[in-house]
Amino acid sequence: MEARILFVAPFASLAKLAEEVVLERFTNSANLIKVVKGDLQECIAIVKQAVEDGVEVIISRGGTATLIKNSVNIPTVHIQVTVMDVLRALRNCGEYPEKIGIAGFENVIYGCEDLATLLGITFVEIALKNEGEALEKITAAVQNGVELIIGDAISTKLAARVGVQGALIQSGKEAIYKAINEAELIARIRREEQEKSELLCTVIDTSVEGIIATDINDRITIFNPMAEKFFQVSHLEAIGNQLQAVIPQFSLQGNDDFTEKMADVQRISDKTLTIKHSQIKVKDEVIGSIYNFQHVSQLQQLEQNVRKKLHAKGLVAKTKMTDIVGSSSACSVLKRKATKYALTQSTILITGESGTGKEMLVQSIHNVSARANGPFVAVNCAAFPESLLESELFGYAEGAFTGAKKGGRQGLFELAHGGTLFLDEIGEMPLSLQSRLLRVLQEKAIMHLGGESVIPVDVRIIAATNQNLAQLIDEKNFRQDLYYRLNILRIHMPTLGERIEDIPLLAKEMIKKMNHINGKITGIHVEAREYLKQRDWPGNIRQLANTMERAMLLANGPTITKQDIIEAYDEKGESIGESDRGKSKTKDSLATVEYDTLLRVLGEEEYNYSRAAARLGIHRTTLWRKLNSKVAKK
Structure with missing residues (x-):
């Protein structure tokens, strides 16, 4: 680690004394303190180089300290003469x-x-x-x-x-000690402030909302990337100029409450935007304003998706263990383990690649368990923003936030009381909510958002993920204590590549279920079955189902042929999944096709990830992950 404090001694004896003080009193941070000898002009070059190398505070004495202070733009601590x-x-x-x-x-x-x-x-x-x-x-x-x-x-x-x-x-040791102590305090405060500043900048720059901040004179001080996109103005042009001059269509006129109550909808250029306004105050003194802009269509789409996802799941598990098709060794072990685990009350963690049928297994476990007559509630942790996921899981009290339903609302934990709560894509749950979930698992009770009373709940948790939770723990994106609470019983879903002998059985079952697509199809040719077993299925069962659906549409006779499968399988983009398996050139080229397709759709939707994901039929987080994994490989 580079030194953060530079001690510049005008004479050799002071340098020697400083080194002694560092060794005697600052053992734990000695590597962060560098002592050099240099008087007046001869030390300036050393100091400037040290600043470039990351030094945060300088200590010196007398005229040397004054000269350094006037030469560099970082704090300089004077050694006081006693x-x-x-x-x-x-x-x-x-x-x-x-x-x-x-x-x-x-x-x-x-x-x-x-x-x-x-x-x-x-x-x-x-x-x-x-x-x-x-x-x-x-x-x-x-x-x-x-x-x-x-x-x-x-x-x-x-x-x-x-x-x-x-x-x-x-200077004596006591003066040197005091100076180094002061420098360490300054360095620590500067580092903390820098971390806060970087955190704030990251939050602002990555926000899906347009964010504009102004000073007391309405001059723009912050203009984030989403604001640039909304108003087609670079932050370089915006910052320092009057808000009204940069966005002439934007107005606070005609709404006396807007400046205080932060609520408005305006048409700016060709966009209808919701606008939230907050005053920035320091000790009750207003020093500026912050405006948050969001496209109305984003809010409408978000609400629509939330309602659709919640109501589509319902409170009933439809799949039974007998509905899981497969006679392979891997599938048999899976069903046997799931049946035994279902008879317990312990938490279960299900892992496996996307498309392997994790939710079907969870529903089957619920229907085998003693909770089969209780509710089955499923929620995708990646489908909701953090604030919305929190209120959906734990419910909220009346008046907890603006727009809260009168009388409050039950959360999914309460809805699942006496039954099973399935937390899909648990790896996407924000860290702050992971803490609350851990407490619920420990206390078996929840508290409404904005509420004051504790509500006991009897819920069996089953979580699923297609991510490497151990890696997320190393990256500080998943709590280790929550992982051990969830990983009491564990089931790993095998990929299609690990249960090749089940592929013909799955294909046959899919033909039955999709009979409405082409009622003339009665079966699949033996060559077609063998061809299915030879192909890679990185998208697993989901990809196989898509291929079979296309093959049924392409088939001319009552039996699906090998040629039908070849044409269905080779359709651009289909053979790309989220798995890293497969090393053929065909797969690499298809990966490129998929990436280009994702980018094209995203561009057509004005880089709105929610709308693009809806068009593609995948989750917003899956779209983000696919694009970023491709960029990482490049």
Whole structure:
């Protein structure tokens, strides 16, 4: 780790003393403190290089400290000269005259008049503002009867030139210790403020809302990327200019409450935007404003998706264990393990690639369990924004937030009371909600958002993920304690590649279920079945189902042929899944086709991930993951 504090000593003895203090009192942070010797101009090059290397605070003394402070734009801590330092300098002189000059910058001579009274001598203060005036002032003092000059390194050198004795005021360990302590405090505060600033910038820049901040004079101070997209204006053009000048169509006129109650909908250019306004206050003094902009269609789509996903699931598990098709060893082990686990009340974690049928297995487990007559509630943790997911899981009290339903609302934990709650894509759950979920698992009780009372719940949790939770834990994106709470019983869903012998059975079952597509299809040719077993299925059962649906539409006769499967399988983009299996050139080329298709649809939807994902028939997070994994591979 690079040094964060640079100690610049004007003379060698001070450098040596500083090194001793660091070793004696700052053992744990010694590698963050660098001591160098350098006086005045000779140290500037060292200091500037250190600043480039990441030094955050500089410590020095006297004129050297003042020069450094004026040369670089980071905090400089002055080593304060104490009365003890002055006494040590006098003692080193042995006999000293009655009239003594004490020369140096303000931090050297400040308070010396009290010491003069105690010792019964006369101190002549020679205050220096810069090195250029030192010789003139010291010469004048000597001409007025000063016989001894004590002070900093500059002053003592010049004393010898004008023919009088000079005594260097050397800082003691206590002064050095105080200076380093102060520097560490400053460095820590600067680092904390920098982290807060970076966090704030990241939140603002990655927000799906347009964010504009203004000062008290309505001049723009923040203009995030989404605001650039909404208003087609670069932040370089916007920042520093009046909000009204940058967005002439935007107006606060006609709504007296808007400036205080943050609610408005406006038509700006060709977009209808919801606008939220908040005042920025410091100790009740208004210093500016923040405006949040969101496209109305985004809110409408979000609400529509939320309602659709919640009501489509219902509270009933439709799949039974006998509905899981397969006679392979992997499938048999899976069903046997699931049946035994279902008879317990323990939490189950189901892992496996996307498209392997995790939700079917969860519903089957519920229907085998003692909770089969209770509700089955499923929620996709990746389908909701954090604030909405929290209210859906735990419910909310009346008045918990603007727009909250009168009387409040039950959460999914309460709806699942006496039954099973299925948390799909648990790896996408925000960290803040992971903490609340862990508490529910421990306490078996929930509290409404904005509520004050604890509500007991009897719910069996089954979670599923297609992600590597251990890796998410290492990346600090998943709580380790929650992982161990969920991973009491574990079932891994095999891929189609691990249960190849089940593929013909699955294909036959799919033909039955999709009979409405082409009622003339009665079966599948043996060559077609063998061809299905030879292909890679990175999209697993979901990909196989898509292929069979197309094959049924393409088939001319009552039996699906190998050629029908070839044509259905080779349709562009179909053979691409979320698995990393398969190393053929065909797969690589199809991966490129898929990536290009995703980008094209995203562009057509004006980079609205929700609308693009809806068109593609995948989750918004899946779309994001596919695009980013492709970029990472490049």
